[in-house]
Amino acid sequence: MIHIENLVKRYGDLTALDHLNLDIKQGEIFGLLGPNGSGKTTVIGCLLALLKYDKGTITIFGKEMHPDSYEIKKEIGVVMQNVAVFEQMTVWENIDYFCGLYVKDKTKRKKLTEEAIAFAGLEDYKKMRPKKLSGGLLRRLNIACGIVHKPKLIIMDEPTVAVDPQSRNRILEGIAELNRQGSTIIYTSHYMEEVEQICSRIAIIDHGRVLASGTTEELKKMIKTGETITMEAVALSQKALADIRNLPHVFAISYENQILKLRLTSAKHNLIRILNYMQEHDITFGRVFSELPTLNDVFLEITGKELRN
Amino acid sequence: MTVFKGFLTITKRNLSIVILYFAIFLTISFIIQKSSNPTETTSFSQERLNIAVIDRDGGKLAEGLTKYLGKFHNIKDIPDDQSILQDRLFYREIYYVVTIPKNFEYLCLEQGKKLPVTKVPGSTSGYYVDQQIQIFLTDVNIMVKSGFSLSDAVQKVQKNVSQKADVSLLDTNNANGETPDYAYMFQYMPYILLSILCYVLSFIMLSFMQPDMKKRMLCSAVSSRHQNLQLVLGFAVIGIGTWIICTLMPIFMYKREFLESANFHYYLMNSFCIMLVSLALAFLISMLVHHEDLISAVVNVITLGMSFICGVFVTLDIMNKTIKTLAHFLPVYWYEINNSLLSRNESLSPVQLSSLWKGYGMQLLFAITFLSVALIISKLKRQTEQ
Structure with missing residues (x-):
């Protein structure tokens, strides 16, 4: 048309x-x-x-x-x-x-x-x-x-x-x-x-x-992000952050104001793997969210910037 | 004809402004007409003041001057006492005191000394009496020096005052030399045409010129050429409609007096020219002003400014030279020059006719200039948008 x-x-x-x-x-x-x-x-x-x-x-x-x-x-x-x-x-x-x-x-x-x-x-x-x-x-x-x-x-x-x-x-x-x-x-x-x-x-x-x-x-x-996990976690050490970053399928990590945000490629049991790590290392955590990629993630990954900036 | 109909719909919404301006037009026309057509133009009465003459000389010249002033004023009998005189002046029982000194003839005629006078400070009537005394003494002096005896000179000057000159005014406009009443309406018409057309049309055009509105219209199935033609038609209808109403007013009010005037068609042509100027100016304003709030201010400054400078409210005859020179660069000046020519002459000589056509031509030139500038601005804007 x-x-x-x-x-x-x-x-x-x-x-x-x-x-x-x-x-x-x-x-x-x-x-x-x-x-x-x-x-x-x-x-x-x-x-x-x-x-x-x-x-x-x-x-x-x-x-x-x-x-x-x-x-x-x-x-x-x-x-x-x-x-x-x-x-x-x-x-x-x-x-x-x-x-x-x-x-x-x-x-x-x-x-x-x-x-x-x-x-x-x-x-x-x-x-x-x-x-x-x-x-x-x-x-x-x-x-x-x-x-x-x-x-x-x-x-x-x-x-x-x-x-x-x-x-x-x-x-x-x-x-x-x-x-x-x-x-x-x-x-x-x-x-x-x-x-x-x-x-x-x-x-x-x-x-x-x-x-x-x-x-x-x-x-x-088209984008790398298959899942985004957001978690409230108190006092994560640099070592813990490095360990989490090295877990399978994790390709981006940010930790600000006790909120841990992970971007992972699409795979099975991503959330269970993260929760197991927390339990094994006695890391206290609160609410946990797992989200599938949104258009915002697509936009962010493709253009490198937020749409509403 | 959607654009044209839309144009008229918006005009209807501004009808209250149009009616308001017409009401102002009628009111001010009447006021100007009344104030400019007083009875003083047909009759004249001299003002008589209450004055006092203190004659300390008692000679023939002093007696003559007293009689002479008595022909113009009421001479009050007041004793020669400074405090009494001052009291009477203070309470405005008298406005002027002439004190004629001893040896008046010698002092004033031979030595040229001035008479001691007392008058109400700042009073214009005081100058009036000053002038009369001056005229009397000068005339007597001239006659005495020409060989007349003092008593003959005084008698002749007094006799001269009694003589009246007959004055006949040349009636060039078939209205006994007076400005015809309808001419006042035409004098004031540019303000109304400019105000109504500039305000209403700029206001309407503002809606059509909004960038998003323009885009929306350009996206439509009606070509931009057709849209512009419909807008031009809208301008023409509003302009001609307003002009017809304006010219119908003097026709209704003065009927045959105006309709039978030899200059009837010239008046119509003159007002038609200023209507065209108003349309072009309205278009130019709409190209330059993009805010609703500004339109009223800009239109008022332009119309009132031009009207004051070009003789709409105050006749050009009493304007100072600099303002008149400045007014040459404004279209309303040429309208008022034509209007003045038409109101003063019922039949026009070839020179006056050529001056009239020059006035029409100048107005049309201004209209073309305003239109051209507006079109250039419009084109530049279009190019910038693209």
């Missing part, structure tokens, strides 16, 4: 996108993950023909994307990172306005507007101006404006920033529902749990390049 090949975008001496390649299939919820300045928004800008790029090709629905590709644009819905609605218009007028940019027929537009209002749960706020809406409702209005014309492709740039948990859940459920209704969705977010929860495939971007892409499971298999 979307094919990006060797995309290069430079801002003077800075290379924002460095021969970036991406393939997004129809019906996917595709997550774009990357720290600030990694190139996510630039990819979206190029994809929507808002930005000129220096090299490469972008095809959407099998056609090359240009600023005047209105037939393609007709099938795309955009939800920007910042809320972009008219303060002087009511909720209904805003949604109707953005629908009017795609749909000329008044009756059809009215129906679509009503559906979008119902989808975003804004029935009680139709006549209110955006100024009077809470942050969560405002985000929902922003989404309703982007998806009102029922596009085949929806691009969402961090739609849940600064949203309360209740609204966030509603938004995520809505995105899943849009996908079930047949829309392909490109989703960027800082929140890895969200991406993990709703995206069928994910690309990790840094320095304008795709470092890894695949399903969550595929990405997790």
